[in-house]
Amino acid sequence: MQIKVRLFATLREGRGKELSKDYPEGISPGGVIQDLEIPEEEVAILLVNGRDGRLDQVLEEGDTVSIFPPVGGG
Amino acid sequence: MYGYHGKYLRINLTEGTVKVEKLDLDLAKKWIGGRGLGTKFFVDEVDPKVDALSPENKLIAVTGPMTGTTAPTGGRYMVVTKSPLTGTIASSNSGGYWGAELKFAGYDMIIVEGRSEKPVYVMIEDDKVEIRDASHVWGKVTSDATRTLMKEVPEKSRVMTIGPAGEKQSLMAAVMNEESRAAGRSGVGAVMGSKNLKAVTVRGTQKVAVSDEAGLKEVIKTCNTKIRENGVTGQGLPAYGTAVLVNIINENGAFPTNNFQSSQFATAEQISGELMAEKYLVKKDPCYRCPIACGRYTKVDDIEGGGPEYETIWAFGGDCGVDDMGAIIKANYWCNEMGLDTISTGTTIAAAMELKQKGLLDGEDLGGLPLEFGSAEAIVEWTKKIGMREGLGDKMADGSYRLCDAFGVPELSMSVKKQELPAYDPRGIQGQGLSYATSNRGGCHVRGYMISPEILGLPEKLDRFALEDKAPWTKIFQDFTAFIDSSGLCLFTSFAMGAPDYAALFNAIVGTDLDGNGVLEAGERIYNLERVFNLEAGITPSEDTLPKRLLEDAIAEGPSKGFVNELSKMLPEYYQLRGWGTDGVPSKERKDQLGV
Numbered sequence A: 001m002q003i004k005v006r007l008f009a010t011l012r013e014g015r016g017k018e019l020s021k022d023y024p025e026g027i028s029p030g031g032v033i034q035d036l037e038i039p040e041e042e043v044a045i046l047l048v049n050g051r052d053g054r055l056d057q058v059l060e061e062g063d064t065v066s067i068f069p070p071v072g073g074g
Numbered sequence B: 001m002y003g004y005h006g007k008y009l010r011i012n013l014t015e016g017t018v019k020v021e022k023l024d025l026d027l028a029k030k031w032i033g034g035r036g037l038g039t040k041f042f043v044d045e046v047d048p049k050v051d052a053l054s055p056e057n058k059l060i061a062v063t064g065p066m067t068g069t070t071a072p073t074g075g076r077y078m079v080v081t082k083s084p085l086t087g088t089i090a091s092s093n094s095g096g097y098w099g100a101e102l103k104f105a106g107y108d109m110i111i112v113e114g115r116s117e118k119p120v121y122v123m124i125e126d127d128k129v130e131i132r133d134a135s136h137v138w139g140k141v142t143s144d145a146t147r148t149l150m151k152e153v154p155e156k157s158r159v160m161t162i163g164p165a166g167e168k169q170s171l172m173a174a175v176m177n178e179e180s181r182a183a184g185r186s187g188v189g190a191v192m193g194s195k196n197l198k199a200v201t202v203r204g205t206q207k208v209a210v211s212d213e214a215g216l217k218e219v220i221k222t223c224n225t226k227i228r229e230n231g232v233t234g235q236g237l238p239a240y241g242t243a244v245l246v247n248i249i250n251e252n253g254a255f256p257t258n259n260f261q262s263s264q265f266a267t268a269e270q271i272s273g274e275l276m277a278e279k280y281l282v283k284k285d286p287c288y289r290c291p292i293a294c295g296r297y298t299k300v301d302d303i304e305g306g307g308p309e310y311e312t313i314w315a316f317g318g319d320c321g322v323d324d325m326g327a328i329i330k331a332n333y334w335c336n337e338m339g340l341d342t343i344s345t346g347t348t349i350a351a352a353m354e355l356k357q358k359g360l361l362d363g364e365d366l367g368g369l370p371l372e373f374g375s376a377e378a379i380v381e382w383t384k385k386i387g388m389r390e391g392l393g394d395k396m397a398d399g400s401y402r403l404c405d406a407f408g409v410p411e412l413s414m415s416v417k418k419q420e421l422p423a424y425d426p427r428g429i430q431g432q433g434l435s436y437a438t439s440n441r442g443g444c445h446v447r448g449y450m451i452s453p454e455i456l457g458l459p460e461k462l463d464r465f466a467l468e469d470k471a472p473w474t475k476i477f478q479d480f481t482a483f484i485d486s487s488g489l490c491l492f493t494s495f496a497m498g499a500p501d502y503a504a505l506f507n508a509i510v511g512t513d514l515d516g517n518g519v520l521e522a523g524e525r526i527y528n529l530e531r532v533f534n535l536e537a538g539i540t541p542s543e544d545t546l547p548k549r550l551l552e553d554a555i556a557e558g559p560s561k562g563f564v565n566e567l568s569k570m571l572p573e574y575y576q577l578r579g580w581g582t583d584g585v586p587s588k589e590r591k592d593q594l595g596v
Helices: A029-035 B027-029 B036-047 B098-104 B144-152 B185-194 B213-229 B231-238 B242-251 B273-279 B311-315 B327-340 B342-357 B377-388 B392-396 B398-404 B429-439 B452-457 B469-488 B492-493 B499-509 B516-536 B548-552 B567-578 B588-593
Strands: A002-007 A018-022 A045-048 A064-068 B009-013 B018-022 B059-063 B077-082 B089-094 B111-113 B120-125 B128-133 B156-161 B176-179 B180-181 B197-203 B280-282 B298-300 B305-307
Touching: A029 A064, A064 B111, A064 B242, B009 B128, B018 B128, B018 B305, B027 B036, B036 B059, B036 B077, B036 B089, B036 B111, B036 B469, B036 B516, B059 B098, B059 B185, B077 B098, B077 B180, B077 B185, B089 B176, B089 B185, B089 B516, B098 B156, B098 B180, B098 B197, B098 B377, B111 B120, B144 B156, B144 B197, B144 B327, B176 B185, B180 B185, B213 B231, B213 B499, B231 B242, B231 B273, B231 B492, B242 B273, B242 B311, B242 B452, B273 B280, B273 B327, B298 B327, B305 B327, B311 B327, B311 B342, B327 B342, B327 B377, B342 B377, B342 B398, B377 B392, B392 B398, B429 B452, B429 B469, B452 B469, B469 B492, B469 B499, B469 B516, B469 B567, B516 B588
Parallel strands: A002 A064, B009 B111, B120 B197
Antiparallel strands: A002 A018, A045 A064, B009 B018, B059 B077, B059 B111, B077 B089, B089 B180, B120 B128, B156 B176, B156 B197, B176 B180, B280 B298, B298 B305
């Protein structure tokens, strides 16, 4: 199934901004992060379709996963 | 005397006199410095009902005990006065180097009173203080005024000045220092302008004595390690500055767009921190002794300078529907030159764009300029018009509330207590809405930055749509912030440091035995003092609210779809936790407990 992955800040280096990838049924954001070789400690904010996501939740066809490293401001 | 010099300047512009006065050390320790100490002096000396633009209002520029020390980010100062925009107490914080230099000159603060008949500036060089004629710099933009004055004041001086907007008493005028640093909010620049005070230059050669030199070195080492190892202060802010938030807030569907008519901006990537770093960034532009260095220095065409910050990018970008980063950099540049608050200026243009969209501006002279959402030309040109009070810019210079009210639709002003809201839609971030509504200086994000727990997950992640626990978190953030704002450090240190760290710094510098709870209690004392002033100034608790749009119109699209801000479900608990009674008024018991 197709999952859209959006990456931000330093996570874009060597990976790009946005990927649309085919993943097997049952894939979780944790699986996507592993596939993209992103160290887990670099994942500070994880969103699925703009809502707070969990590493182990089951993704559905067409979901968008947004991943941010530790960033902030004001 | 440690941390404080124990003396300050009282400058009376009506009389043309300068006095050095002694600071009561016990009073200083109780009210810390900066926002707390400045507010205490102000409240004791000024009638809360004073007309903010009259000579009877005072303007206090005040440092904290950590300002000018070796503590990380210890360069900050506060401008405390009564705000002509909100009618509340105002305290606007600025970084750069001016605050530290005032400390080097041997003063904890300056109190400016009265009004000069002619434009003047104040030159401070250690013990030498002079009120000088400023007619040759009156009318000059910030950079020109700064560079002109630098030729006639001692070498290595730091210049705090207003631009044309402050001179013309725009209620959105800022006090600028080092050309691009701003005590931006609440119209403090208008108060300076009303006193005919163009600038204060300062040069000092003294050190700030600290109580425990060796102990302080150790505490600073610990704090610097925390700052370096924290992802936000050690990586995110140094690499991208605050602009990195554009994509985060937009992905959450809480990035107000077109004057809060929607909450996600389709082309946000075009104005993101990532794009700024790639295309426009020249260098970092850090403040005094800052290991974070979030400040940016950018260039587009023939324009270059400090900024823009996240808030600025949002105000001129998403909120005006503009996705042209070059134009935003130019609008930011003109805000610095005119001496304007970027949040209020951008959002007031956004409000004017909605007036135009709704057909309410028919017949107004727009001078041939566009005023449509999405117009890059509009954000640059209207910023200049506001700074010079030209055409419709004259009405806009008094902020979005007065502008929209003049057209019979005050509800189109996205403001709290007449001060424009910043860059987070509180329909999608519930606790931030409570923080906006109860901020003592009106619409503001840095009086209790609930974005930290609700979006960034610092120090822990809260559900941004949930209502439970938002009242206690908001209160703690507000009290904690009031202490940091008083200490002389930058609020951004709090991404990495906790209350015990600030207590340890304070103790090593001042020679006290404060703990983490003492930090929060001092902050709460300050918060209550501000509240009492506002009530006496006639700002009623009924103004602890949000614009109707945010309470009644659910977000139509995106990840925050279907939500309004549920303020009424959080506010009673908040009042209760503060000991303010159901009517929002601090009880006598609470005030006595805190020593307010």
